[in-house]
Amino acid sequence: MKDQASAPRRLGEIGLNNFPPYLMNRIMGRYNASLREDMAHQGMSTPKMRSLAVLSVIDGILIRELAIYAVVEQSTLSRALDGLAADGLIRRETDREDSRATRVFITEKGRATFERHWPAMARAHDQMFQDIPQAEQQAFLATLHKILRNVRRNEF
């Protein structure tokens, strides 16, 4: 009987609490809502914030790559970048080798802005993992990597 190895049969049978995607949506719903609260005041949106976060780590990336890393639709991202550029937080620059493509660079002001928001993200993260042993957190992270590899459709 090599049954049920992976896919649960019916949602009713396994229950919401044993269906990981459900739990992950619940968790990320809270996480994102709490960040949104924090940012709303300062005229920052989720796509903008995510863009800055990614750029603070990987600068000079192509827009299409940023869309993937930041988990934002490209058209939405395009407009978010308009806003960030208008505020001087990022700078767009046509790629040298391919003039269709655009690279995005974070400015000093952009970094400073992100640093101001980072504590809220760190706090949200800490709350998520409070009272969870380091070893368990490591194992969790390792599984997340496997899952991402399973679902992503890109090279990164």
Next chain:
Amino acid sequence: MKDQASAPRRLGEIGLNNFPPYLMNRIMGRYNASLREDMAHQGMSTPKMRSLAVLSVIDGILIRELAIYAVVEQSTLSRALDGLAADGLIRRETDREDSRATRVFITEKGRATFERHWPAMARAHDQMFQDIPQAEQQAFLATLHKILRNVRRNEF
């Protein structure tokens, strides 16, 4: 040195790939996008789908509870329910004990509709966890439960 127990110092130092909320957003972004593709054709939206999914497990729930379980803003949910009711997939009924509140019930047609969509959810789930041992999946699930308990603000 009881440092760094939980909150990483700066995102740049730890990297996106070691920041669980980032990975979870990436993963759920894909999961939800893939479901959305599947549903768009059949005039079904994410809030509608999530409502049916929750109701298929917990029927006769209050709207405000459904909003939490389904991870949907209440005003958005209200309109999603309008749509579902119009299609005869759910039924709203004023609560007996508190006539401000409304309970939502899934109809047979609603169940049937959910069953039609369920395979796509199961498929997405299977893809996520392919090649991940059962024991690891169990551990992952256990950690998700802890995290949800850490972040939720409600009794459920």
Next chain:
DNA sequence: CCAAGATATTTGCAAAAGCATTTAATCCTG
């Protein structure tokens, strides 16, 4: 080397989401 097809980004537009307000009912406190 040119046309047809592919790729990167932006933009138009309609649908969706979210905040704040409204309506209605219940709770609670003095």
Next chain:
DNA sequence: CAGGATTAAATGCTTTTGCAAATATCTTGG
């Protein structure tokens, strides 16, 4: 037990999304 505070849900309105189409550039087979 009246009246202000609270809670549930719906609605008005504005902003944000996201799809699809447009624009611009690049690539490649003939």
